[in-house]
Amino acid sequence: MAAIGGMNSGLLAEADRYxxxxxxxxxxxxSEIAVPENSFDVRRKQFSSIAFMLALTQxxxxxxxxxxxxxxxxxxxxxxxxxxxxxxxNGRVALVSLARLxxxxxxxxPDPELLRFRMKKEIGHELGHSFxxxxxxxxxxxxxxxxxxxxxxQKSAGFCAPCSRRLPPRSVEPEIEGKQA
Amino acid sequence: xxTNWQILVADDEEVMRESxxxxxxxxxxxxxxxxxGKRAVEMARATDYAIYFIDLKMPGGMDGIETMMDIRRIRKxxxxxxxxxxATVDTAISAIKEGALEYIVKPCNPQEISxxxxxxxxxxxxxxxxxxxxxxxxxxxxxxxxxxxxxxxxEILQLTAEISSLRSTVLIRGESGTGKELIARAIHFSGDxxxxxxxxxxxxxxxxxxxxxxxxxxxxxxxxGAAGQTRGKFELANEGTIFxxxxxxxxxxLQADLLRVLQERCFYRLGGTTEITVDVRVVAAxxxxxxxxxxxxxxxxxxxxxxxxxxxxxxxxRNRREDIPLLANHLxxxxxxxxxxxxxxxxxxxxxxxxDHDWPGNVRxxxxxxxxxxxxxxxxxxxxxxxxxxxxxxxxxxxTVPAGMTLQQLEKQAxxxxxxxxxxxxxxxxxxxxxxxxxxxxxxxxxxxERSGVGx
Numbered sequence: 001m002a003a004i005g006g007m008n009s010g011l012l013a014e015a016d017r018y019x020x021x022x023x024x025x026x027x028x029x030x031s032e033i034a035v036p037e038n039s040f041d042v043r044r045k046q047f048s049s050i051a052f053m054l055a056l057t058q059x060x061x062x063x064x065x066x067x068x069x070x071x072x073x074x075x076x077x078x079x080x081x082x083x084x085x086x087x088x089x090n091g092r093v094a095l096v097s098l099a100r101l102x103x104x105x106x107x108x109x110p111d112p113e114l115l116r117f118r119m120k121k122e123i124g125h126e127l128g129h130s131f132x133x134x135x136x137x138x139x140x141x142x143x144x145x146x147x148x149x150x151x152x153x154q155k156s157a158g159f160c161a162p163c164s165r166r167l168p169p170r171s172v173e174p175e176i177e178g179k180q181a
Numbered sequence: 182x183x184t185n186w187q188i189l190v191a192d193d194e195e196v197m198r199e200s201x202x203x204x205x206x207x208x209x210x211x212x213x214x215x216x217x218g219k220r221a222v223e224m225a226r227a228t229d230y231a232i233y234f235i236d237l238k239m240p241g242g243m244d245g246i247e248t249m250m251d252i253r254r255i256r257k258x259x260x261x262x263x264x265x266x267x268a269t270v271d272t273a274i275s276a277i278k279e280g281a282l283e284y285i286v287k288p289c290n291p292q293e294i295s296x297x298x299x300x301x302x303x304x305x306x307x308x309x310x311x312x313x314x315x316x317x318x319x320x321x322x323x324x325x326x327x328x329x330x331x332x333x334x335x336e337i338l339q340l341t342a343e344i345s346s347l348r349s350t351v352l353i354r355g356e357s358g359t360g361k362e363l364i365a366r367a368i369h370f371s372g373d374x375x376x377x378x379x380x381x382x383x384x385x386x387x388x389x390x391x392x393x394x395x396x397x398x399x400x401x402x403x404x405x406g407a408a409g410q411t412r413g414k415f416e417l418a419n420e421g422t423i424f425x426x427x428x429x430x431x432x433x434x435l436q437a438d439l440l441r442v443l444q445e446r447c448f449y450r451l452g453g454t455t456e457i458t459v460d461v462r463v464v465a466a467x468x469x470x471x472x473x474x475x476x477x478x479x480x481x482x483x484x485x486x487x488x489x490x491x492x493x494x495x496x497x498x499r500n501r502r503e504d505i506p507l508l509a510n511h512l513x514x515x516x517x518x519x520x521x522x523x524x525x526x527x528x529x530x531x532x533x534x535x536x537d538h539d540w541p542g543n544v545r546x547x548x549x550x551x552x553x554x555x556x557x558x559x560x561x562x563x564x565x566x567x568x569x570x571x572x573x574x575x576x577x578x579x580x581t582v583p584a585g586m587t588l589q590q591l592e593k594q595a596x597x598x599x600x601x602x603x604x605x606x607x608x609x610x611x612x613x614x615x616x617x618x619x620x621x622x623x624x625x626x627x628x629x630x631e632r633s634g635v636g637x
Contacts, residue, residue, distance in 0.1 A: 044288075049200075050196055050200055076288065077200035077201070077204065078194070078196055078197045078200055078201075078287065078288065079197060079200060079201040079204070079264070079287050079288060079289060079294070080204065080288050080289055080290070080291050080294065081288045081289065081290050081291070082291070083204075083291070086203070087207070088203075089203065089206050089207055129207055134206075134207060134208060134209035135207060135208045135209060145207075145208060145295060147290070147291035147292035147295050148291075148292055
């Protein structure tokens, strides 16, 4: 795991704990990766998710199975106004942006607890894609498509039974976290 | 359902097409990409995509609109979404006018594009489901319900298959309940017109004026109560088949109008001045002997010859008794399933009752009798007791000698009825009548009984 462009160490520790628990994998936290040059779009005032994914691919740590980047930068792909994150489907690299997971992005009072919960969902979702999972029709499953922060909040941080079965055996967590209201 | 659908993204900008493709792939779609309009058209030729995302501005002499038009020439109903960075009203109108399903401006809100894809796929799923149901319906109407081992019926089925894709008019003759409409549907649904309308008109059910407006439609104000323009059955059946049931009951004036439609394939709506041309296959049916009706001048001979291009005579059930056990079992299975009764067999005694009955109402009567027996049956097997109503009705009806008939007339009737029952088999008929074959031949000659007509 690596932070791209600086991040609160408490959040990184929380992400690390979640990945260990959820995927049963040892997580190594790489030193911070710099925000890729020319990734900022002046007109959109956002960062290119594709440039971030490229930076992760190029900096892939030896011996790792997966490499996930966390960033505070607001990300976009050319076709869409924003993305919460991105992953290579059946690949090794994933990326999550915290920018739109923060309450303050929507003009509301910061809520650190809610931010951590949302972050875990997005990490689970993007890593799920890297294990070949596609969007799930079960609106409670973490693999369901969320195109707004409301939809992120509607789903749980757990994988539904069929999605769980498709994760590698050593990664399956028997207990599924409760749904958030 | 998603993974079965393929999407094509055509954009000259690699980052644009690959990022959209990756985003759609996460949703479970199989996504292909094309770097130019030309390539997109080539790919559309090879694969029938569920959605085409096409960028409006692509270099190389083929922009998004031209690409879409070429694709729609190959795939008539291709759902194309035109994508552009710079929205103008003119380009949007031009895209939609040329057949684009949607016109979106990038960057798009993820929710917007997700809903758009969901909507298109929902329609594609419904279209696929519809096609499957249509296929099932066609199979249903082909030969599933025409159960027979009778050689005459098998000949009819073969003829039905051979003529299904022709436009020639067909005249189906047969007693009530022999399955004339079933054969008409089989002709329609196994031919080229299967995906087009099959319209039924019962000519006996309507009075002349109503039948006329029913067949040809009417203009607003054509008669009292004609509040708006209405299309007739001939127009509704355009490119398909019109089934004119009980054609023998059509009034003389309409016979003339119908003749004109059959000859010219065009007509006027009631009160209308515009000639309407249609491409309709006519299948007509009657329980009457139309040749006889022509002789009696109740039916126009020119219309009869127009209708009688291909004639199908369906034999009554009493002339194909070998089909009774087969039909009874087939219908029992279907009806028991429909009325949710666990009945799996028909006893030999019950079959004997069915075989002995004359079935004046033909297959329809057999179907009704089975339904009645199944509904009241308390076991898993239908027995003769379940068909007691058939024997009771027969006993009640009894046999009465028509007063005023000579003994010779009675003898003639007895011979005709027996030959009818044995389907013209002389040996069997002679045995039933208790006379030898040569005597039967003599009597057939004496009473001028037409053996060719037997079993028709």
